[in-house]
Amino acid sequence: MNILLLGYGKMGKTIEEIAVSRGHQVIGRIDNQMESKEAFNKDNTDVAIEFSQPDAAVENISWCLRMGIPVLSGTTGWLGQRNEVVDLCREESGTFFYASNYSLGVNIFFKLNEFLAKVMQRFPSYDIQMEEIHHTEKKDSPSGTAITIAETIIENIGRKEKWVEGVANFQAELGIRSLREPNVPGTHTVIYSNDEDSIELKHIAHSRRGFALGAVLVAEWLPGKKGVLGMDEFLDL
Numbered sequence: 001m002n003i004l005l006l007g008y009g010k011m012g013k014t015i016e017e018i019a020v021s022r023g024h025q026v027i028g029r030i031d032n033q034m035e036s037k038e039a040f041n042k043d044n045t046d047v048a049i050e051f052s053q054p055d056a057a058v059e060n061i062s063w064c065l066r067m068g069i070p071v072l073s074g075t076t077g078w079l080g081q082r083n084e085v086v087d088l089c090r091e092e093s094g095t096f097f098y099a100s101n102y103s104l105g106v107n108i109f110f111k112l113n114e115f116l117a118k119v120m121q122r123f124p125s126y127d128i129q130m131e132e133i134h135h136t137e138k139k140d141s142p143s144g145t146a147i148t149i150a151e152t153i154i155e156n157i158g159r160k161e162k163w164v165e166g167v168a169n170f171q172a173e174l175g176i177r178s179l180r181e182p183n184v185p186g187t188h189t190v191i192y193s194n195d196e197d198s199i200e201l202k203h204i205a206h207s208r209r210g211f212a213l214g215a216v217l218v219a220e221w222l223p224g225k226k227g228v229l230g231m232d233e234f235l236d237l
Contacts, residue, residue: 003219004028004045006060007052007075010137014212015049022216033059042068047219054078054140061085061096070095070222074102074215076144086228097222097229100144102214106188107231109203113149113190116201117156124159126192126199129168133179133187141165141178145188150174153190185211 001024005012008031016026028040033056040048048064050057054077064071065088073096082098089096101107120126130153132146142150142165150163153174161172168175185205192199205211218234225233 001025001046001220001223002027002044004030004040004048004069006030006048006050006064006071007056009051011051011074011208011212012049014208015051015215018209018212018216019219022220024216024219030060032056037063040067040069045069046223047072049074049215049219051075051215058085062088065089065092065094065096068092068094070097070225072097072099072215072218072222074099074211076100077140079144089228093226095222095225095227095229097218097225097234099214099218099231100148101186101211102218102231103203103205103210104214104217104235105210106145106186106203106205107214107235108237109188109201110148110152110231111237113201114152114156116190116192116199117153120192120199121157125194127171127194128153128157128160129175129177129191129193130163131177131179131187131189131191133181133184135184136180136182138180141180142176143178143186143188145186146176146178149188149190150176 003026008029048069048071050060050073052075057075057078058081132143154160160174163174187204189202
């Protein structure tokens, strides 16, 4: 499979290493918006993997859709423009896959988080807090993964209406504490607590390889698919 990398930071390099080890060819590495994409098209590119920066993601994804190249993105911090990308994908009959996190373990964690939230809806004495820890180079805060977790909780627990960064000041708020520490790939914790006890649900990433492997597995699955897709379709849990 011929893969184009849009974004060639630490994640892009790890994706390349895993893709090559699985027999694929990386035919291009575009690391900034000044580099030309003219050499790449749907005839020589099976899939594009987009892990760039929030200010570049929409342009990168849109270019792929217009070129007819299936694209998967893991860039966070740009989702305020998601609707225009979704609309373009449908207009172009394209293929767009998005996940805030490609780790298989994290996506199992998402499902456990959803199940636990549905259970805890029945027990209003428990307040809910979240914490996420990432490396100091991470640009967005809270992380896209933390926002995904929070939105699932809000969908399933009526007493929470919105998430806020930091400490929640009102019962209807879900607070997300964001910490940045050296060399932390990603840790996410959901805490339900009352005066009697606490319940914690936690995922700890030990390296970037889990995220990168998930992205390559999705890239292998994506050709031939159409529409706006995500990890629910890929995992079919």
